[in-house]
Amino acid sequence: KKVKHMNPMLSLSNVFDEKELFEFLKKINNFLGLPESTTHAFTAEPKIDGLGISILYKEGKLITCATRGDGIVGEDITENIKTLKNFPVELQNAPKLLEVRGEVYMKHDVFSTLNESLEKKFASPRNAAAGSLRQLDPEITKQRNLSYFVYGVGGASEDFTYLLQHEMYEKLKGLGFCVNDYKQCNSVQEMLSFYQNFESTRFQKNFDADGIVYKLEDLTLCKRLGFTAHGPRFQVAHK
Ligand code: IVH
Numbered sequence: 001k002k003v004k005h006m007n008p009m010l011s012l013s014n015v016f017d018e019k020e021l022f023e024f025l026k027k028i029n030n031f032l033g034l035p036e037s038t039t040h041a042f043t044a045e046p047k048i049d050g051l052g053i054s055i056l057y058k059e060g061k062l063i064t065c066a067t068r069g070d071g072i073v074g075e076d077i078t079e080n081i082k083t084l085k086n087f088p089v090e091l092q093n094a095p096k097l098l099e100v101r102g103e104v105y106m107k108h109d110v111f112s113t114l115n116e117s118l119e120k121k122f123a124s125p126r127n128a129a130a131g132s133l134r135q136l137d138p139e140i141t142k143q144r145n146l147s148y149f150v151y152g153v154g155g156a157s158e159d160f161t162y163l164l165q166h167e168m169y170e171k172l173k174g175l176g177f178c179v180n181d182y183k184q185c186n187s188v189q190e191m192l193s194f195y196q197n198f199e200s201t202r203f204q205k206n207f208d209a210d211g212i213v214y215k216l217e218d219l220t221l222c223k224r225l226g227f228t229a230h231g232p233r234f235q236v237a238h239k
Contacts, residue, residue: 001076003066005054006099006155010071010231012047012213014239018192021214024236025188028216031225031233041217043165044194045151045182046209047237050105050129053081054154060094067133077133083142088176095160100177102150105129107206110145125208147207150177165215165222184217195238211239 015021029038052068065081066074082089084104091098106114111125122128132144150172153160162168169179185191195212202209216222216234225233 002069002073003054003056003064003076004073005066005071006056008071009052009054009068009074009101009154010227012231012235012237014211014237016239021188021191021236021238028221028225028233032221039187040221042185042191042214043169043182043217044185044191044212044214045180046198046205046207047211047213047239048103048105048149048151048180049126049208049210050103050148051126051133053077053102053104053148055081055100055102055150057091057094057098057100059096060091062089075134079138080133080135080141081148083138084146084148086176086178087148091175094175096157098156098160099154100150100172101152101154102148102177104133104146104148105207106132106144107147108208109206110147114144148178149180151180151213163219164217165219166217168219185214191238211237213237 015024026036028040029036053065054068054074055065056063062078062082064076065078066076068074081087106125106129108125111122111128114128115121122131129146132141132146135141153168160171162171166182166184169182173179183194185194191214198209198212214236222232222234227233
């Protein structure tokens with residue numbers, strides 16, 4: 001079955017070095033008509049290399065979960081996602097309507113054990129996660145021991161409000177979702193040192209990440225910045 005997302009699931013633009021990060025920050029100030037030297041707070045967190053999902057809750061009940069698909073319409077994987085450990089099927093004190101965005105992935109140790117048991121092996125944890133999520137039998141998905149993080153909200157009713165990006169994370173945690181560790185950065189230096197720390201420790205992590213995502217904290221500014229056809233002007237992946 002196909003599921004239409006409340007709002008399109010877009011992509012992030014990338015920066016590959018410090019210079020490009022400064023360019024990204026400069027564009028934000030230009031767009032907002034602020035002096036070039038204006039600084040902003042950002043959150044920083046890993047960009048998980050898994051499969052994007054979108055989960056819709058009505059009155060706190062999980063209604064549908066879909067893959068990213070073409071960004072507009074995805075594939076229905078509701079019954080499979082319900083088998084994931086720590087995935088909330090029912091939310092307490094939930095807003096009327098909430099579409100949460102996240103990433104499903106397979107931890108490295110789970111991937112190694114799975115591949116040992118298979119004759120036809122998966123090439124990567126990402127492929128294994130994709131194959132495990134698209135099973136017709138949810139019991140197989142359950143045995144695959146997949147993990148997830150949520151990182152955003154695709155749409156919500158007016159009773160779900162927050163002014164800062166990290167407030168959104170705390171609200172999602174409060175509802176019972178797994179949110180990755182993030183850092184609040186108050187300067188470019190803090191953003192870069194989070195990235196350097198990630199780079200030097202990425203091979204010790206139990207998951208694949210293909211960079212860091214920086215997200216502008218002030219969601220009022222995010223609204224003003226808006227989106228290009230490609231993605232948001234207020235978030236970027238540092239690869
Ligand atoms: S924010 C406009 N945060 O990366 C999309 N995305 O290129 C904003 N991803 O489709 C997404 N970890 O599936 C965001 N911490 C994270 C992420 C993350 C992985 C994936 C996501 C999205 C793609 C964007």
